[in-house]
Amino acid sequence: MQRVDHSKNIIEVQGISFSYDGKVNVLKSITFAIHSGDYVGLIGPNGAGKTTLLKIMLGLLTPTKGEVRLFGQKINEFKDWYKVGYVPQKATHFDTGFPATVEEVVLMGRYAKRGLFSRTTEEDRKLTREALKQVDMWEYRRRLIGDLSGGQQQRVFIARAIVSQPEVIFLDEPTTGIDRQAQDDFYVLLRKLSGELGLTLVLISHDIKRVTDEVMHIAWIDRTLESYSSPEEYLRMRKEEQTVL
Amino acid sequence: MIPDIFQYSFIIRGMEAGMIVAFIAPLIGIFLVLRRYSLIADTLSHVSLAGIAIGLFLGVNPVLTALATTVVASLGIERLRDSKKIYGESALALFLSGSLALAIVLLGLAHGFNTNLFNYLFGSIVTVTVQDVYIIALLAIIVVTLLLAFYKELVYVTFDEEAAQVSGIRTRLVNIILIVLAALTVSLAIPIVGVLLISALIVIPVVTALQLRKSFVQTIVSAEIISFFSVLSGIIVSFYLNLSTGGTIVLIMLAIFILVLTMKSRWFA
Numbered sequence: 001m002q003r004v005d006h007s008k009n010i011i012e013v014q015g016i017s018f019s020y021d022g023k024v025n026v027l028k029s030i031t032f033a034i035h036s037g038d039y040v041g042l043i044g045p046n047g048a049g050k051t052t053l054l055k056i057m058l059g060l061l062t063p064t065k066g067e068v069r070l071f072g073q074k075i076n077e078f079k080d081w082y083k084v085g086y087v088p089q090k091a092t093h094f095d096t097g098f099p100a101t102v103e104e105v106v107l108m109g110r111y112a113k114r115g116l117f118s119r120t121t122e123e124d125r126k127l128t129r130e131a132l133k134q135v136d137m138w139e140y141r142r143r144l145i146g147d148l149s150g151g152q153q154q155r156v157f158i159a160r161a162i163v164s165q166p167e168v169i170f171l172d173e174p175t176t177g178i179d180r181q182a183q184d185d186f187y188v189l190l191r192k193l194s195g196e197l198g199l200t201l202v203l204i205s206h207d208i209k210r211v212t213d214e215v216m217h218i219a220w221i222d223r224t225l226e227s228y229s230s231p232e233e234y235l236r237m238r239k240e241e242q243t244v245l
Numbered sequence: 246m247i248p249d250i251f252q253y254s255f256i257i258r259g260m261e262a263g264m265i266v267a268f269i270a271p272l273i274g275i276f277l278v279l280r281r282y283s284l285i286a287d288t289l290s291h292v293s294l295a296g297i298a299i300g301l302f303l304g305v306n307p308v309l310t311a312l313a314t315t316v317v318a319s320l321g322i323e324r325l326r327d328s329k330k331i332y333g334e335s336a337l338a339l340f341l342s343g344s345l346a347l348a349i350v351l352l353g354l355a356h357g358f359n360t361n362l363f364n365y366l367f368g369s370i371v372t373v374t375v376q377d378v379y380i381i382a383l384l385a386i387i388v389v390t391l392l393l394a395f396y397k398e399l400v401y402v403t404f405d406e407e408a409a410q411v412s413g414i415r416t417r418l419v420n421i422i423l424i425v426l427a428a429l430t431v432s433l434a435i436p437i438v439g440v441l442l443i444s445a446l447i448v449i450p451v452v453t454a455l456q457l458r459k460s461f462v463q464t465i466v467s468a469e470i471i472s473f474f475s476v477l478s479g480i481i482v483s484f485y486l487n488l489s490t491g492g493t494i495v496l497i498m499l500a501i502f503i504l505v506l507t508m509k510s511r512w513f514a
Contacts, residue, residue, distance in 0.1 A: 058411050081413030088407055098279060098404055099455060099464040108404060111397040112412040120397075144458060164412065 008036040009072060010168050010200045011057055016066035018052055026052050030066070030225045034202060034217075036167070039194045041211035041231075042204045044221035050204045051089070053221060054172055057202070058086060071167075082113055085161030085169035087154070089176065096146035102156050103141040106131055109163035131159040135189060151182025158189065168200040169193070175207065187214050250484050259370025259437070259490070260480055262378050265385045266434045266446065267476035271468035272392055273430045274451040276423055279403050285322065285424065286444035288337040289431040292318040294440045295344035296432075297365050298351035307365065308380050311435055315428035318344065323424045327417070368439030368491030370480060377436045384433040388426055395422050400461065437476075438491035449498040450475065456505050471501055 011034045018027040027049045034040055042050050055061040057068055059075045068075040071083060088094075109131075110124040132138040135155040145153060154174050161169050171190075175183045191214065193199045205211045212218060212231040220226040220234060227237060250256050277286055296314030300307030318340055325336040352362060364372045392399070401409040402419045410416045427447075434443045454467035479494030486493075 060407060060410060079413070081411060084411060086408050086411040088405065094405055095279070097455065099459060099461050100404060101460040104400075104461050105404070108397075108401045108409075109412065111401050112409075112414050114397065116394045116398075118397075142460075144460070147458075160408070170411075 006035050006037050010034050010036050010038070010070070011202075012067075012069040012072075013053075013057065014067045014069070016053070016056060016063045016068065018049070018056060018061065018063050018065075022064075025064075025223065027056075027063075027221075028224045030221070032219060032225060032228045034168075034200060036200055037194075037198055039190075039201045039214070039216045040203065040219055041215040041217070042202065042219045042221060043206065043208050043211055044226075046206065048222045050221055051172055054170055054202070054204055058084070058170060082164040083167045085109075085164065085166035087157045087161050087169065087171040087174055089172040094145075098146060100145050101142055102132070102137060102145055102148070103128060105145050105156055106159045106163050109160040113164060127163050127165070128159075131163040132156075134162060134192075135159045149178070149182070151178040151186065154178060154182075154186060155189065158193075162193070162197075162199075166199070168202065170202045172204045173206065174203070175205070175210075183210075190214065250481060255371050255373065256480070256484060258373045258375065258378050260477070262373050262381050263370065263437050263476045263480055264473070265381050266437050267472045268469065269385050269388050269430055270434060270443075270446040271450045271454070271465065271472045273388070273423075273426050274447040275454075275465055275468060276399050276403050277427055278448055278451045278455070280423075282423075282427075283444070283448050284334065284337050285319075285427055286431060286447040288322065288341045289315045289319060289428050290440050290443040291341045291348075292344040293431050293435060293443075294365070295348040295351070297362075297435070297440065298348040298355065301361070302351045302355040306376060306380070308377055308432060308435055312380075312384070312429070312432040314344075315432050316425055319424040319428035320421065323421055327420070364439070365435065366439050366441050367489055368435070368437050368442060370437060370490050373436045381433045381436070384429050388429050388433075391422060391426055395419060399423060438494060442491045442495050445495040445498060446472070446476075449495070449502055453498070453502040453505050456502075456509055471498065475501065 013033070014031050016027055016030040017025055019025045030053065042053065044050050052061065056063050059078070070078045071080065106128045107120055107124060110120060110127065114120065129138065132141055135158050137152065137155050137159060140148065140152065145156060148156065175186055178186070187210070190201060190203070194201050203211065203215065212235055215231060217228065218231050218234040219228050227234060277283055293311040293315045296311030297307040299314060300310035303310070322336050322340055325331060326333045398414050398419045401412070401414055402416050406416055430447060431443050434446055438446055450468040450471040453471050454464045457464070457467055459467065475494050475498040479497050480490055482488065483490040483493040
């Protein structure tokens, strides 16, 4: 097991607000920090701004107000993107007709590390093999990505995220549209990445029951940060809320 | 005995130019098709017509003016698309009709409505000059160099733009490179297939190869084979049967596409 320095900040979100049109705030004054080795579930209702927040944390969207720091650096000055893995929302983000084998997809995770003109190296292929074995997809390496089941595709995208040897992985609703058994296997895999490899995981999900069983911290988002707590604390608060109602 | 066809120097020049175009077009085409940018090739080819009109009007080699015009327009299209002020395909429609309008006005002024124009519209290897072959070869070297430099980045951005950006790839730059590559490819293909048929050369071999459902690398190789076969056989057939070269090449490509499609549906029936 890798040694994890839990005091190290992986990501700091400070006073983030975001609006698409300058009028309605999709997110308002969100502040929290995720530490090395944390396993965080970002939960909240549909339209609560979870994906928007994730995209801001990844630098894909610029916040209207506030600041994001990755590994202590301002996000617009951050250069070490290989430290960050990303598994996008499955259903919407890729073309199943795309002519790429599983192995080709995972190799893409190595591309940014190699400069212009360079080919992939023996090391890239070795790391690709290891990543595919890690997610139990090595036997499928020659298959086209579009020919796999949803659960298998998602494991391949995990492999693509871990192949750059990141310290943190962001996952956006990774279990949407995959069957129960594949979901269970998927959470086992995430537990392994968190426990054995000491990776920091940030997981968006609407499956609150499931996520509270798995993660170390719950960030409950509904346009603002409603709470940032342990799963037990979160469940207790929700219960009290319901009793009051 | 040397067959008749190789006794004519224009055929040799045409074949040289044709082989270069056959090689380059699918390399750009695969990225355009997979990004749903097929129509960009069509738009840029119409833009190139405006460039040709400018060339005829000013008395400069039209391939050069077409090159300059398509590159400038491609940057404009990407800028409009990126700004999201208008829909991507609306940007294409604006450039397509706008450049066609400009071409018609300029050609009228230059009294360019003659056989010369017909050759630029539909391509004719007879019109390929030695200077054209040099320009095409130079463009091809630029395209291949850029492709080699940005190949990995283009593949990743084409497959998953967001993930590519998060991995640290400068996706905006890569998008600009791709559209400029498309502009260069359109310009270098003009003398062979003409303005109106370029997009077929860029798109059809790739679309056909995609039907085979192979890996990315194998798809490129298949598209290259289809492209080379169509261009070479198109030049030879059109020479002996006295047909339009560009039209013949595109018809051969379409025939291969239909053949692959029917064979595929038979196999999977």
